[in-house]
Amino acid sequence: MRPKQLATDEASSLSVLLHAVHYLEKEERYHPEIVAFLQPTSPFRTHEHINAGLRMLLASDFDSVIGVCEVESGYHPYFVYERDEEGNLKELIGGMNKPLRRQELPKLFRISDGLIITRRRYFDRVSEKSPCFNPKSMKGLIMDRISSIGIDDEFDFLLAEFVVKSGLFKSEVEV
Numbered sequence: 001m002r003p004k005q006l007a008t009d010e011a012s013s014l015s016v017l018l019h020a021v022h023y024l025e026k027e028e029r030y031h032p033e034i035v036a037f038l039q040p041t042s043p044f045r046t047h048e049h050i051n052a053g054l055r056m057l058l059a060s061d062f063d064s065v066i067g068v069c070e071v072e073s074g075y076h077p078y079f080v081y082e083r084d085e086e087g088n089l090k091e092l093i094g095g096m097n098k099p100l101r102r103q104e105l106p107k108l109f110r111i112s113d114g115l116i117i118t119r120r121r122y123f124d125r126v127s128e129k130s131p132c133f134n135p136k137s138m139k140g141l142i143m144d145r146i147s148s149i150g151i152d153d154e155f156d157f158l159l160a161e162f163v164v165k166s167g168l169f170k171s172e173v174e175v
Helices: 013-027 047-058 120-124 154-166
Strands: 034-037 064-070 081-083 089-091 109-119 138-143
Touching: 013 034, 013 120, 034 047, 034 120, 047 064, 047 109, 047 138, 109 120, 109 138
Parallel strands: 064 138
Antiparallel strands: 034 109, 064 109, 081 089
């Protein structure tokens, strides 16, 4: 059982992982070389994603492998704006020769919370304010859009329920 202070909405994922790793090493005398962080809010991640992520990590010198999903054109940063107090919009990324058509947008990827696999050594170098993965030493495992669904609110839950009922869920792993 984790301590009460780590069972709150304010507790960071890294603080929970650090506690778990230290507990395993101190109390169970188990010293993992690799830690897989598999959030329960990502129900469509499969064993295939986990295995592919482990293979990717073991074949590299990187600290972490994280699941990523391609950014859909409607959410591309080229089309994202900040809104000031008066309601005026300002481009988040301005002053560039941006493509006018979505088909010409550069491929970008967002983090999918479905998969974070990190070497144990990373946890010796971080504070509780650090990310769960090493952003300077990571590889991305491309996950499909459905496998990247995270359930963080009621809409996400309804979307996941629809995916299950419709039979749309099929696991696909691309490395």
